[in-house]
Amino acid sequence: MQANAIPAEAQRCIDECLDCYQTCFTTAMARCLPGAGKPTPGAHLGLMLNCAELCRTTAEFMVSGSTLHPRVCAACAEVCAACADACEGTGDMDECARTCRRCAESCRAMAASAGSAQGFSGSQQQNSDAPVKMPT
Amino acid sequence: MQANAIPAEAQRCIDECLDCYQTCFTTAMARCLPGAGKPTPGAHLGLMLNCAELCRTTAEFMVSGSTLHPRVCAACAEVCAACADACEGTGDMDECARTCRRCAESCRAMAASAGSAQGFSGSQQQNSDAPVKMPT
Amino acid sequence: MQANAIPAEAQRCIDECLDCYQTCFTTAMARCLPGAGKPTPGAHLGLMLNCAELCRTTAEFMVSGSTLHPRVCAACAEVCAACADACEGTGDMDECARTCRRCAESCRAMAASAGSAQGFSGSQQQNSDAPVKMPT
Amino acid sequence: MQANAIPAEAQRCIDECLDCYQTCFTTAMARCLPGAGKPTPGAHLGLMLNCAELCRTTAEFMVSGSTLHPRVCAACAEVCAACADACEGTGDMDECARTCRRCAESCRAMAASAGSAQGFSGSQQQNSDAPVKMPT
Numbered sequence: 062m063q064a065n066a067i068p069a070e071a072q073r074c075i076d077e078c079l080d081c082y083q084t085c086f087t088t089a090m091a092r093c094l095p096g097a098g099k100p101t102p103g104a105h106l107g108l109m110l111n112c113a114e115l116c117r118t119t120a121e122f123m124v125s126g127s128t129l130h131p132r133v134c135a136a137c138a139e140v141c142a143a144c145a146d147a148c149e150g151t152g153d154m155d156e157c158a159r160t161c162r163r164c165a166e167s168c169r170a171m172a173a174s175a176g177s178a179q180g181f182s183g184s185q186q187q188n189s190d191a192p193v194k195m196p197t
Numbered sequence: 198m199q200a201n202a203i204p205a206e207a208q209r210c211i212d213e214c215l216d217c218y219q220t221c222f223t224t225a226m227a228r229c230l231p232g233a234g235k236p237t238p239g240a241h242l243g244l245m246l247n248c249a250e251l252c253r254t255t256a257e258f259m260v261s262g263s264t265l266h267p268r269v270c271a272a273c274a275e276v277c278a279a280c281a282d283a284c285e286g287t288g289d290m291d292e293c294a295r296t297c298r299r300c301a302e303s304c305r306a307m308a309a310s311a312g313s314a315q316g317f318s319g320s321q322q323q324n325s326d327a328p329v330k331m332p333t
Numbered sequence: 334m335q336a337n338a339i340p341a342e343a344q345r346c347i348d349e350c351l352d353c354y355q356t357c358f359t360t361a362m363a364r365c366l367p368g369a370g371k372p373t374p375g376a377h378l379g380l381m382l383n384c385a386e387l388c389r390t391t392a393e394f395m396v397s398g399s400t401l402h403p404r405v406c407a408a409c410a411e412v413c414a415a416c417a418d419a420c421e422g423t424g425d426m427d428e429c430a431r432t433c434r435r436c437a438e439s440c441r442a443m444a445a446s447a448g449s450a451q452g453f454s455g456s457q458q459q460n461s462d463a464p465v466k467m468p469t
Numbered sequence: 470m471q472a473n474a475i476p477a478e479a480q481r482c483i484d485e486c487l488d489c490y491q492t493c494f495t496t497a498m499a500r501c502l503p504g505a506g507k508p509t510p511g512a513h514l515g516l517m518l519n520c521a522e523l524c525r526t527t528a529e530f531m532v533s534g535s536t537l538h539p540r541v542c543a544a545c546a547e548v549c550a551a552c553a554d555a556c557e558g559t560g561d562m563d564e565c566a567r568t569c570r571r572c573a574e575s576c577r578a579m580a581a582s583a584g585s586a587q588g589f590s591g592s593q594q595q596n597s598d599a600p601v602k603m604p605t
Contacts, residue, residue, distance in 0.1 A: 066499060067499075079487075079491060083487060086529065086532060087532050090379055090532050090533045090534070091474060091475075091532075094375030094376075094378055094379055095367050095372060095373060095374060095375045095378065096374060096375045097375045100367060101367060102367060102368060103366030103367045103368045103369045104262075104366075106366055106367065107261040107262070107263060107362055107366055108261075108263060108265075110257070110261070110382070111254075111257055111258050111261055111263050111265070114253075114254045114257055115254050115258075115269065117250075117525075118247075118250045118251050118254045121246075121247055121250055121494065122247050122251075124494060124495050124498050124499075125243040125244075125246070125247055125498045126240075126243070126498070127243060127244060127247050129244075129247070129275065129276050129279055132272045132275050132276070133251065133272050133276070135272070136268045136269050136271070136272040139265065139268050140265050140268070140269070143265060202363060203363075215351075215355060219351060222393065222396060223396050226396050226397045226398070226515055227338060227339075227396075230511030230512075230514055230515055231503050231508060231509060231510060231511045231514065232510060232511045233511045236503060237503060238503060238504060239502030239503045239504045239505045240502075242502055242503065243498055243502055246518070253389075257358065260358060260359050260362050260363075261362045262362070376534075379533040379534070379535060380533075380535060380537075382529070382533070383526075383529060383530050383533055383535050383537070386525075386526045386529055387526050387530075387541065389522075390519075390522045390523050390526045393518070393519060393522055394519050394523075397515040397516075397518070397519055398512075398515070399515060399516060399519050401516075401519070401547065401548050401551055404544045404547050404548070405523065405544050405548070407544070408540045408541050408543070408544040411537065411540050412537050412540070412541070415537055
């Protein structure tokens with residue numbers, strides 16, 4: 062993804078979120094659908110689909126340079142952690158568990174660092190007509 | 198939408214979220230694209246698209262009976278409130294502002310009431326194999 | 334949804350698509366997840382999720398006034414018809430089957446009528462800076 | 470993305486579609502929003518957002534092993550080609566144009582090769598309870 066104005070930490074988090082979207086959705090389809098592997102409880106399958114969508118949405122907030130991304134990253138971190146827990150419990154979804162764990166940590170860091178990221182957090186709330194400029 | 202096992206308050210919030218998704222996306226396309234109306238700052242347009250996606254994702258968490266919905270509803274409430282503020286500032290996006298405001302209030306109520314909603318919040322975190330049952 | 338410049342037939346199709354998105358996703362979560370009802374083959378559950386996403390995407394093409402909507406509507410009509418067939422085969426998913434059938438018919442009509450809808454189809458391909466104006 | 474049962478050609482197309490989703494959305498936010506670069510006609514911006522969503526949806530059909538993927542790939546190929554044309558016309562969106570062009574070609578190939586891909590195309594329409602198995 063071309064995103065030259067996005068700070069490195071945000072770009073890493075975007076990449077983790079999109080990786081988590083893909084891994085959760087793919088694992089859900091390849092491993093968790095009825096008949097596709099070991100039986101998966103419905104709530105776990107639902108959680109994987111929800112996690113996929115929230116990760117993707119969180120990435121879009123960061124790509125858009127939204128000042129609201131810390132709030133969404135914080136929620137995403139919790140959902141990813143819960144999904145990692147559920148995947149670890151199965152014994153054979155280690156890659157999905159690891160991906161969710163990495164995304165949770167990255168989102169948590171983005172949520173925590175937001176207070177000091179003036180450039181990155183200065184765009185959307187001001188409704189400025191200026192381009193979204195984020196320091197690298 | 199057929200959703201007979203979803204509590205009435207959650208169903209109302211799902212409906213508000215999907216209405217907000219549609220209204221934000223439609224308004225963005227019909228009123229805010231370059232050339233489609235009064236000039237809209239890029240950050241406002243980005244916020245409307247982000248808000249639309251988060252509202253839809255939040256609805257999906259509730260439709261899925263996820264125990265994590267309060268966290269996501271809380272984040273959605275903030276984003277919708279910010280979008281309502283931005284739309285009110287334009288002077289001619291009153292319908293979108295009202296829809297965002299209603300959705301923000303509904304999401305805030307869902308986030309706050311979650312503590313006592315045992316039945317609705319008991320399904321996904323347990324990874325139970327039982328169907329998602331929510332009291333009406 | 335505020336969409337005053339969209340022709341009535343397109344608006345009906347948008348509404349059918351969004352209804353089909355909601356009904357397919359909700360039915361998948363409430364009826365088809367493992368443990369949530371009668372066993373559903375994984376391929377049927379995957380089809381319902383795919384159908385939901387394509388319906389939503391198709392609605393977004395029409396909301397955006399895209400000249401490419403007939404192509405996407407035609408694909409959506411086929412997917413909705415396949416989903417309706419699969420749902421009818423279960424014996425207890427009649428509402429979802431009917432919703433998919435209605436959406437398939439509406440999308441097929443939109444795909445077929447596109448040739449003569451000059452105003453509606455004249456906007457995106459020209460990359461015009463003018464607002465998307467669609468005759469009612 | 471872990472997807473060991475998906476044929477190599479389909480996996481490449483999935484990767485191209487997800488790359489196109491990211492590139493179109495990111496470029497739209499970073500380059501095409503009002504104030505974020507050279508003025509972009511609203512129809513072009515709408516097309517990029519539509520293209521992003523259709524690419525992502527098309528990837529999901531293939532990830533799910535849907536037999537309906539050729540129909541959706543064919544529509545996606547047309548939309549990506551139109552988006553590539555529009556981006557080429559601007560003179561400074563070469564990366565997005567190239568990404569859309571690659572995705573269009575990959576989707577076109579997937580749509581054309583579907584007739585002979587028995588294994589890949591045998592799963593969803595049969596509503597089989599068996600896992601989606603795709604030859605590599």
